[in-house]
Amino acid sequence: MKHWEEIEDLLISPWSHHLNLILPNGIKVIGKLQQVDTMNGSIIHRIFPSLLAEELAVIESKHPFVSPAMLDFYGRASGMEIFRGMIKIFGFHFERKEGGAVYPPDWEYMNARFAFFSSQNKMNGDYYVFGGHKFQWNNETYLYIDNKTDKIYESQSLEDTSPRRMWETLDEFFLQEIDRLNKLHDSAGERTFKYEGE
Structure with missing residues (x-):
């Protein structure tokens, strides 16, 4: 990824007045926490730690179609839940000896689900899901990549x-x-809009 530093700055700098904490298992949380051990409070972003080289090698071996850009992302963060879960970046589940398990939303489960519905919709192409987006109160979407062009679709x-x-x-x-x-959240990290039907 060519613009990771800029992306990270966009994610973190608007919330510099909030708690920015890295937990023992490497998960970075940004928000207001009442009890760190129970994760109570108002979490704006949850950024999962980068994958290790051997974990990236497992993904490359098992899923060789995963794009270099996506692998580069996983070398920086193994998944995300940002803007209170409005956007989720799925990841892979690896047990860690130090600091406990790292469990972002499950990439493999969501891709199996996407494959079923894309076949029902008779989509032609070679795609895989990397995330999801909540854009209405009762409607979520997939974020997926075209393997041939690396274009991103919702x-x-x-x-x-x-x-x-x-x-x-x-x-x-x-x-x-x-x-x-x-731009759609105030300084407390609260939405300044309502979902349709909310």
Whole structure:
């Protein structure tokens, strides 16, 4: 990823007045915590620690179609739940000897689900899911990558996998969406809008 430092700054700098804490298992949390051990409080972002070289090698071996940009991302963060879960970046589950398990949202489960619905929708192409987006109170979408072009797409819904939005690269997706969502949250990290039907 060419713009990781800029992406990380967009994620963290608007919330510099909030607690920025790295837990024993390496998960970075940004927000207001009442009890660190129970994760009570108001968490704006949860950023999972980077994968180790041997873990990245397992992914490359098991899923050789995962793009270099996505592997580069996992070398920096193994998953995310940002803006109170409005955007989730799925990851792989590895047990760690030090600091406990690292469990971002499960990439393999969500790809199996996406494969089923994309076949139902008769989508032609070679795609895999890397995340999800909650854009309405009762509607979430997939974020997926076209293996041939590395373009990023957002589906219409979890059941309708046809695209509703597109970005040219993974960097472009992160830069545009984080900037957009920063502008839709106040200094306390609360949404300044209501979901349709909320």
